[in-house]
Amino acid sequence: MLLRSYRTCRTRRSSRSSGSYGWAHKGAALCALCVLTLPLVAAEPSSAVHAPERLVRVGTEVVRLAREAGRLRQRYELRVRAAKDQRARDVWLTRQWAGQRFFTVALRRDAGAVARAQYRTGGFTAPGSAALAEEPLELLELQYQETDRRERLARMLIEADGRSRALTADRLSTTASLQALNEEAARLRVEKAAMEERLAKARSELNTMADMAIRSGRCTPVDLDGLQSEQEDTQDAANRPPEVSRSGWTRPLVSYELTAGFGGTGAHWANGHTGQDFAVPTGTPVRAVGGGTVVATGCGGSFGISVVIRHEGGWYSQYAHLSAPLMTPGRQVRAGEWIGLTGTTGNSTGPHLHFEVRTTANFGSAVDPVRWLRARGVEL
DSSP states (O other), X not given: OHHHHHHHHHHHHHOSSSOOHHXXXXXXXXXXXXXXXXXXXXXXXOGGGGHHHHHHHHHHHHHHHHHHHHHHHHHHHHHHHHHHHHHHHHHHHHHHHHHHHHHHHHHHHHHHHHHHHHHHHTTOOSTTHHHHOOSHHHHHHHHHHHHXXXXXXXXXXXXXXXXXXXXXXXXXXXXXXXHHHHHHHHHHHHHHHHHHHHXXXXXXXXXXXXXXXXXXXXXXXXXXXXXHHXXXXXXXXXXXXXXXXXXXXXXXXXXOEEOSOTTOXXXXXSSOOOSEEEEOOTTOEEEOSBSEEEEEEEESSTTXXXXXXXXXXXXXXXXXXXXXXXXXXXOEEOTTOEEEEEBOOSSOSSSEEEEEEESSSSTTOEEOHHHHHHTTTOOX
């Protein structure tokens, strides 16, 4: 609206057809007002001003969503394993119940045969008792043995019925438990899928912001405001504090998959691979392998966003392809402290950490990082 008024006043001021000094004077005043007002409208802050705050928010969201997704995944896997165990128990109980039922039916058949024999003989059920026994005492002995057999049969039948009832109750309980576990696993599966979708979007946004930071040349370190302590206080397996060797060294990541190793050859490395790669999702916290001082943070080039730390003894460690650095040069760090979030910046084909150990801060002095850590009590 103001721009349209400004253009109108310029047109009317330059017009010679009106010949009116009064209108020209008013137009000049209106033009001056437009000139004074327009800078105020155009002075809206750039989105780049809010980039650091946005990066903190997105980085924090990725770390926390990853933690929640890990918890849901663990709970889901526990329910799935429990359901598998209950299913196996249900199969075993069904077989036991079928065997017990067969045994009980056989006992009942024997008991029925004894009862019918008692009815026909008036209670004398010993086989061939009338033909074999010449003396009354012999007949009584035979009948005593038969009575004992009938009593044992009755006790066995009572015990078999008890076991059948117990197995039936156990089967019903196992079936109900299995159904509850399957329902809970189904619910957790849905929650896990929704959480993983949110996490994937947050990681994609973090990758986009990392690329924007490199293009702008401003890879500003972000402060996650004590998020490491919050994560490690949960005591989750994925967020537990790293194990530090007696000599004071640790792994750069807690959970990972080793991929390209030191000295490897390929299209991505002109003179061989100079470090060890760890395949991890974007936004995974990267830890300092030992105490030292941050001496450099990179922003671009083949390493993308990177952090270099100087350690005692003249050693240096580099952490490359990050999505965000968490430390500024000059910062003192301890072994296991977060120094960045993994990403896929620079010469990278997917989210991972490129880790190097060097004798200087510069490229070209790398040593095998796996052997170097192993010599200091850290196995990868």
